[in-house]
Amino acid sequence: MVNDRNGYAERIRRVVDYVAGHLDGDLNLDTLAGVACLSPYHFHRIYRGLLGETVNETVRRLRLHRAAIDLLDRELSIERTARRAGYESQAAFTRAFRAEYGEPPARYRGVRRIVQAEARSPRLYRVETMVLPKLRVAAIQHSGDYQFTNKTFERLMTLAATTGLLTPTTRTIGIYHDDPVSVPQNALRSTACITVPPEWVPSGELTEAYVEGGRYASIIHTGPYIELKTAYDWLYSTWLPDSSEEPRDLPCLEEYLNDPRQVSAKDLRTAVMMPLQG
Numbered sequence: 001m002v003n004d005r006n007g008y009a010e011r012i013r014r015v016v017d018y019v020a021g022h023l024d025g026d027l028n029l030d031t032l033a034g035v036a037c038l039s040p041y042h043f044h045r046i047y048r049g050l051l052g053e054t055v056n057e058t059v060r061r062l063r064l065h066r067a068a069i070d071l072l073d074r075e076l077s078i079e080r081t082a083r084r085a086g087y088e089s090q091a092a093f094t095r096a097f098r099a100e101y102g103e104p105p106a107r108y109r110g111v112r113r114i115v116q117a118e119a120r121s122p123r124l125y126r127v128e129t130m131v132l133p134k135l136r137v138a139a140i141q142h143s144g145d146y147q148f149t150n151k152t153f154e155r156l157m158t159l160a161a162t163t164g165l166l167t168p169t170t171r172t173i174g175i176y177h178d179d180p181v182s183v184p185q186n187a188l189r190s191t192a193c194i195t196v197p198p199e200w201v202p203s204g205e206l207t208e209a210y211v212e213g214g215r216y217a218s219i220i221h222t223g224p225y226i227e228l229k230t231a232y233d234w235l236y237s238t239w240l241p242d243s244s245e246e247p248r249d250l251p252c253l254e255e256y257l258n259d260p261r262q263v264s265a266k267d268l269r270t271a272v273m274m275p276l277q278g
């Protein structure tokens with residue numbers, strides 16, 4: 001019998017991993033309660049109590065995230081995208097997608113592709129030069145396509161939320177070690193991180209790492225994580241050539257300023273930070 005917080009944390013982590021890996025499956029309450037080895041009645045309340053959202057909200061959020069990827073990077077029809085997201089009708093999918101992403105699927109696909117192709121306006125973002133302190137973090141490594149780092153972050157945030165590591169001052173950061181244009185997708189490396197208190201001791205899947213401090217050029221992107229390519233393209237092709245700055249030999253960072261469990265994808269705020277010399 002599991003009678004401690006860490007035991008329940010492991011059960012809920014298994015469920016989140018299962019959901020992320022079986023988005024096309026039948027993710028009903030009984031199935032997921034079975035993964036957690038809990039009765040459906042108690043599972044639902046434990047899950048919501050530890051993660052702050054229901055299991056249905058998790059499934060919906062992750063399926064809509066994948067739908068946004070499908071709309072931007074694949075040539076699937078809207079009807080096929082709706083079915084992959086678990087909706088029996090295109091109308092129901094359109095309502096859910098518009099609520100989360102701010103636009104109906106067809107318009108989102110068209111407008112976002114235009115924005116990605118024409119990210120040349122010098123006023124698209126405002127750059128702030130800032131000094132970041134060196135940060136001690138708990139980390140999980142990810143290998144493969146950056147678009148699917150959300151699975152690693154789901155695991156990280158589940159472990160953090162269920163083991164008492166999340167506080168009002170916790171910072172959530174992604175480190176992206178490779179250029180996705182020049183490195184094969186299956187070889188891309190990234191690190192999902194959260195800041196930790198001085199007394200934290202690494203254990204289990206969470207390893208100790210450090211985010212390098214120093215000068216960074218920072219811009220704030222508002223919108224879904226799938227759209228962050230626009231921010232990188234703008235930094236490198238529009239801002240950097242016209243600046244007097246030199247990038248430092250370190251990877252770019254992303255700091256996630258709000259929680260996808262609490263706000264819609266259209267309202268997510270991400271600081272994209274380029275390391276600078278000096």
